[in-house]
Amino acid sequence: MRFSRMHLPTLKEVPAEAEVASHRLMLRAGMIRRLAAGIYSYLPFGLLALRNVEEIVRQEMNRAGAQEVLLPAVQPAELWQESERWDFYGKELLRFKDRHQRDFCFGPTHEEVITDLIRHEVRSYRQLPLNLYQIQTKFRDEIRPRFGLMRGREFIMKDGYSFDVDDAAATISYQSMRAAYGRIFSRCGLDFRAVEADSGAIGGNFSHEFVVLADSGEDAIASCEKCDYAANIEKAQSKFVETAVPEVKSDSAAAETVATPDCQSVDEVAAFFKVSPAKIAKSMIFESDLGFCMVVVPGDREVNEFKVKAELKANWLEIPAPGRVADELGLPVGYLGPLGVDIPVLVDREVPQMGVMVCGANRAGYHLKGVCWERDFSSKEIADLVVVNAGELCPRCGAALQIDRGIEVGHIFKLGTKYSEKLNATFLDQDGKEKELVMGCYGIGVGRTVAAAIEQNHDENGIKFPYAIAPFKAALLNLDMKSEEVTAFCEKLYQEFLERGIAVLYDDRNERPGVKFKDADLLGMPVRLTLGRKGFKRGIIEVKLRDSSTSQEFPLDDLEPLWSLFSELQADDTRI
């Protein structure tokens, strides 16, 4: 492609909205433009990168035996009512009516549609296993879209669905997808981890997330330094270490009520009693579809809402407004405690080890001191309810856990029969018995993968595209457009790139050299070729890798080394 003819509007200045590197660079490199909150147009340069990721996804999905389909983006409400997600999915589901006032939604995911398709098509175990995928625009009406393509409302996603005869077969499908995902992200040149994850609203009982490591990532993952345990922080557990609890003599003073004006936070209470926050029992009210409950954890720990939700077996969980807690429960937020409340109390497994502790008195302005587990807590049920910290011990091998940040680019789930049950998708097995299809579903955020790649591969000058997803593999800079011989050579070289099928961006613009260098760095082509009058006289062309600070010179009369370089880069990229 000739730069002079390409719509590639690079920006010197950064639009104010861009917070993270990938968003900033994608705007500056003329890859995307914002139309509305979380909704972007893909410009030619951005679309090329996107298509490269899609192509890798297609190759690896096909290789794993999946077949590509394309399902409708607009879906009838009936299907979602049948799966009972019409009410359940919430406001993320973009709903609208057609001219006949029939309810529809714009698909945020396609379990319903694919299951509906399959239930009409698949009758026999002989037709299984089946694995279908599509690459399509989805819409999720996120409350807070941000970071450009990282969290858009409209986004391109590869979603795949597998159908098997039983759980064992479904596991095989799942493992095969897990392997394919590893190949996909490796080929995209990403440093990633496959971690155990919460399966969220999609449902199901077993899932892995593929997380690209990046400090700007929105997800945190815990991984073991020694073994291969890795989990999303939402799900991560640690080995419980029992410590000696200071014994409380039976004749020791009972819990005592103390006036603690203006001490609502754990820190304030700890300061008031001159004890460490670890000695404060932090009590919080949660509300779920099962009603209110209280969760008690040590004051220096953070409640893991996902664990609470799982422990309760609730469908949803949130922290109610303090006003509601006061109105409906008569409890003063800031002075909550587990003693004498008449709603279920969930206690973290570390609380019994706190010894003598302080907690709220359920009376505004008062706390209790001298509280102890054995004597004072009415329910003795405990569970793991806190967010793991770095340095805690691996639940598998006992080595230390580390916490990293990352970007979730893929997620695979074993769904089981959740949707086939609801939608009555069955087949006849070998014995002529009717059975429900066992499903799996597999997603990849295509745009997010591009964003993650940039997040992980950039410097202060711009993008450093991994070769496989680079929109152009090379930038050819003609620094002397007015020199006929230089231009003639560049033209010849450009043609040879075209013949060899290596995507090149030929900068033939009437611009000063500085502009061309800056744009080449910003756009991040892996290889930069520079030819100017001086070099031409010396019979050399300058070759520089974007990822390297040094350059080398190749003779103009023998460019074989150049083509070998591209062969090597190409090979690296398909090797897995």
Added chain:
RNA sequence: CGGGAUGUGGCUCAGCCUGGUAGAGCACUGCGUUCGGGACGCAGGGGUCGGAGGUUCAAAUCCUCUCAUCCCGACCA
């Protein structure tokens, strides 16, 4: 949905507090000079100051409402 902030040429922002002629840089057009790391000069084009209402002789500026966007917490590829 809560909490905070911002809306002024395509982009980044100043002007607002203290009402009185809409500004700068970048980008764009033309001409000239320049030409290996985002050049310079001259001349231009482009803005209902987010929208509506109000106060006032007079509103980008003050008031009310509204819309949009961004940032901090719950959703997810």
